[in-house]
Amino acid sequence: MSKVRSVCVYCGSSGQVSEEYKKAAHDLGTLIGSAGLRLVYGGGRVGLMGITADAALAAGGEVVGIIPDHIQVREVDHGGLTELHVVDSMHTRKRMMVEKSDAFIVMPGGLGTLDEAFEIITWRQLGLHDKPVVIANIDGYWDPLRDLLTHIRATGFGRGEIESYFTFVDSVHAILPALRRAPDALQKIAVERL
Known part of the structure; x- marks a missing residue:
């Protein structure tokens, strides 16, 4: 994984979820x-976000957290991170997460x-970045999203290449290998478009 040094994880902040999702978050943090690798995430201490951060630190x-001030004032930020950036808006948070990952x-x-x-994924489609995106379909959680993307393509609202912007994996242990393969896949896509 020579080019990937820092990974951004998007995940839920709810703690009211199945133990399977909590275990997956813990395993992912441990693997990262x-x-x-450096973990970049939303800066929270709750739900899957907190579990992933704690496991990566352990x-x-x-671990770099980026949290908007309106969320931080609710006292949900993680106090034990390598870096915690408190920003003025969700837009700033998302931009910084992209820049740092x-x-x-x-x-x-x-x-x-x-x-x-x-x-x-949309930014990837628009050519605003060429970084790999892996969707962890833990226990089939993202199957409805997969169906929706198929529907988008079938109805003409997405081109055939829509699925080249991301990779679905079915387990946490498949994520890092998918990231290792991604640079070759992205280069192949770029060549095919020339």
């Missing part, structure tokens, strides 16, 4: 920290996770 990794991982989550996932 153990691999010597595995010796660096070499790749993106989408874990199970709610509306905020969907917002971030669609934005980063």
